[in-house]
Amino acid sequence: MQQKLKPDWAGEDLLSKLVNKAIETKPLYSLMKNQARRIMINTAEKKGISWRKTYQDLENSGAKELLKKYTNPNVVYPDYYQVPFHSYEGGDCCWEAAFEAPSATLAMALRVWPQEKLSPEAAHQRLRSTFHDAIAPYLPEKITDVLDVGCSIGKSTVTLHRYLCNRQKNKVRTVGLDLSPYMLAVAETLDETGEISEWIHGLAEDTDFADNSFDLVTIQYTLHELTHQATKNIFREILRILRPGGCLAIVDMNPTSPVIQNLPPSLFVLLKSTEPWLDQFYTLDVGATMTEIGFEYQGTIPSDPRHHAIVGIKPA
């Protein structure tokens, strides 16, 4: 039997259209959204994630005072970004989203290995390590400058930075870029020892970085928040700012994974109701898009039961 490239609940299939119709029905949407939140928080707390306490700690941490520092007045938010995400009306640009992101990230990691008794932190470390292991064969020998696009509250950035520092003898300068100043304020708050060189508020499609400034750019769990057009524009920008021979490494949901294709209806409906661009993400051939933009596409590597890594190199 031929391998299915994406789940039936995404894209143009009848099932997908039916789900989309339900989501477009306002009272139903609001019911699903609230249900999604309740399930997510209660399940996380049961599995050892201190969701409510982390929120409180961040609220009292002084993070809010950093909002101004991370608000670049020249940033113009694209339309696709100014829609509700993850059941937050303000999308990624609100304190609720930023204060819940650390716990939501741990919960995401725990979902990958449901049969194993992992602590939230152990699952998170494993989620990152499987990505690092998958991309290791493609990385340039010497990496000095690294950019994590869509860094959010910085967990992907800090784990990547530590991995590269352990792997290499030279000093690594790592930068996180995100479109949400709320997320960046939390990223700085959590980066207590200042491991990351800079947290930057900016649009990945149009950065202020000079040509040829990075050896490695990652996009971790962010592609599914983008439209096809935004992905292409971001790839074009990354091709510009990478050095020749530099690497673009992506990790996100794997549309061909049996776990993803066989999600129970309650879960895929909840997922679709909280991720506005999921149909676009599941119908995008990321490797072909990399090639179209000018990368040398290296391959797509399943990194865990739900996710895969996709790697492209800027031609030398």
Ligand SMILES: C[S@@+](CC[C@H](N)C(=O)[O-])C[C@H]1O[C@@H](n2cnc3c(N)ncnc32)[C@H](O)[C@@H]1O
């Ligand atoms: C799901 S989070 C990323 C999670 C994080 N990289 C990790 O692995 O834990 C997606 C992030 O991408 C950011 N984002 C979305 N579109 C963006 C764009 N065009 N430019 C920069 N950041 C963007 C959002 O603000 C959000 O913080």
